[in-house]
Amino acid sequence: VDEQCIRTDTLTEAEKIHTPLIATSEKNCLGLPDMTNESAEAIVAAFIRGDITGALILDPEKVGEVASRVAMLVHPKRKKHGSIPTKHQIAEMAKKCTLCMQCRRACPNDLPVAQAVKLAASGNFSGLDELYDDCLGCGRCESACKQKLPVHTLIVAAAEKQTRDETYCLRTGRGAIQDIEIRKVGxxxxxxxxxxxxxxxxxxxxxKGSREVAEMVAEFAKRRYIVCTSGCAAMSAGMYRNDEGKTVYEQFSGAFEAGGVVNVGSCVSNAHIAGAAIKIASIFAKRPLRGNYEEIADYVYNRVGAVGVAWGAMSQKAASIAAGFWRLGIPVIVGPHGTKYRRMLLGRADRDSNWMVHDARTGESVYGGPVPEHLFIAAETKEEAMIMIAKLTMRPNDTSKGRANKLANYIDLHKRHVGGIPADVYRLVRTPADIPLTMKDEVDAHLAEHDWKESAIPDPTLLSRMVHSRKVT
Ligand code: SF4
Ligand code: SF4
Incomplete structure (x- = not known):
């Protein structure tokens, strides 16, 4: 079992379905007896006799041998025990439901679980079936149920056809972004x-289920952003198919290029995404890598339009990964459950004094904002998140062509999902050349309404020592 995202009831759940459990890491021993020094024969025999239901084995080769041998030997026994209840059993269990609503109250997504269970008692399983896509599988409803109904199991059982037929397509985690790729796109x-x-x-x-991640990935890949995925989000992105039956990994290239969808690997491979930003600073600005975090973060914050989205963030690990990104100058957007972290890093676009930077060419203190406006923010809906992503990719050093491209995406997404152009466009246009050509008339009218004045595009830095001239005070 994994050592990163740990369920403490793994052994209990495995025992319920007669599955032997092997823990393989000293970070997640699950209280199992350490059998690392026993022979493989002895461990296999103990499993088959039923003396143990789980074991800790820290030798990977022994794990491989024991796991494969035990799997083959327990297969005939396990076949006899079906773990998924039949439709008749579901209906019988559901009859015990008192409609007390405790399951819905415990559900983090407020799913109508109680109503679905009650419906199932009459032989109609459509309610439970419909919950399957949006259910996180957290099991809180089961813990809350006073009637001890295995609510999550009922959901999975009702969606049996869906679960039996579902196949996913996930691009293999590819690891680090190579220097040669960075040179092409930096x-x-x-x-x-x-x-x-x-x-x-x-x-x-x-x-609202994993579908939203797949939809956001497709939207930004179509708009020619470079899209990276990792961990559970990478898997979720491969769980949905478009009208042609293709997942995002089949629709878009796997290269680190405009319109590519790059699965870097597991959750800890997020370091490769941060690594790509760091490589841009190293390759294009020759910022030394060793002992130089501050200058690299300064470069990334002011010039590299990267944004992280942790749409289903919940763990401490996700929070610390987000912190690793925002301290590098990369804004992070979390889903609605992210508000439970009780910490956001929100900018005040209305306070010009908060957005002053050094102009590295002259040493003068100049206005460089309000971009990126926030460093850590929760969005309530997928639509809100997509608009925010487009906005937070803007950087003080954007060229006019780049800012126009970013504004075009921001305004277009806002028009589609909210309606009209965003209220803060006048803050984001610095010169007339920043205005997207196809939106010129409406943006000009908006700027006129807000008494907009042209400002210079700085060569921005937050570090006075990075100023080229010696005029800095
Ligand atoms: S297992 Fe599914 S239905 Fe039950 S509480 Fe968790 S999300 Fe809600
Ligand atoms: S908690 Fe159990 S008994 Fe209460 S409504 Fe939910 S399923 Fe029914």
Whole structure:
């Protein structure tokens, strides 16, 4: 079992379905007896006799041998015990439901569980079936049920056809972004021709199922952003197919390029996404890598239009990954459950004094804002998140072409999902060349309404020592 996202009831759940359990890491021993020094024969025999239901084995080769041998030997026995209840059994169990609503109250997504269970008692399983996509599988409803109904099992059983037929397509985690790829796209990213890099990362604590992640990935890949995925978000992105039956991994290339969807690997591979941003600073600005976090973060914050999205973030690990990104100058957007972290890093676009930067060319203190407006923010809906992603890819150093490209995406997403152009466009246009050509008339009218004045595009830095001239005070 895994050592990162740990369920403490793994052994209990495994015992329920007669599955032998092997823990393989000293970080997640599950209280199992340490059998590392026993022979493989002895461990297999103990499992088959039923002396043990789980074991800790810290030798990976022994794990492989024991797991494969035990799997083959327990198969005939396990076949006799079906773990999924039949439709008749579901209906019988559901009759015990008192409609007390405790399950719905415990459900993090407020799913209508009680009504679905009650419906199942009359032989109609459509309610439970419909819950399957939006259910996180957390099991809180089962713990809350006073009638001890296995509510989550009922949901899975009702959706049996769906679960039996479902197949996914996931691009293999590919690891680090290579220097040669960075050399190809670093210029277009810094110049703004590629509107940004969006990384969908983190846990699967989604408000409305995994479909939303797949939809967001497709939307930004179509808009020619570079899209990275990792961990549970990467898996979720591969769980949905478009009208042609293709997942995002089949629709878009796997290269780190405009319109590519790059699965970097597991959750801990997020370091490769941060690594790509760091490589841009190293390759294009020659910022030394060793002992130089501050200058690299300064570069990324001011020039690299990257945004992280942890749509189902829930764990401490996801929070610390987000912190690792925002301290590098990469804003992070979390889903509605992210508000439970009780910490946001929100900017005040209305306070110009908060957005002053050094102009590295002159040493003067100049206005560089309000971009990126926030460093850590929760969005309530997928639509809100997509608009925010487009906005947070903007950087003080965007070229006019780049800012126009980013504004075009921001305004277009806002028009589609909210209606009209966003109220803060006048804050984001610095010069007339920043205005997207196809939206010129409406943006001009908006700017006129807000008494907009042209401002210079700085060569921004937050570090006075990075100023080229010595005029800095
Ligand atoms: S297992 Fe599903 S239905 Fe039950 S509380 Fe969790 S999300 Fe809600
Ligand atoms: S908690 Fe149990 S008994 Fe109460 S409504 Fe939910 S399923 Fe029915």
């Amino acid at each position: 210029g277009p990213i810094v110049l703004g021709e590629i509107p940004g890099v969006v990384a969908f990362v983190g846990c699967a604590n989604f408000p």
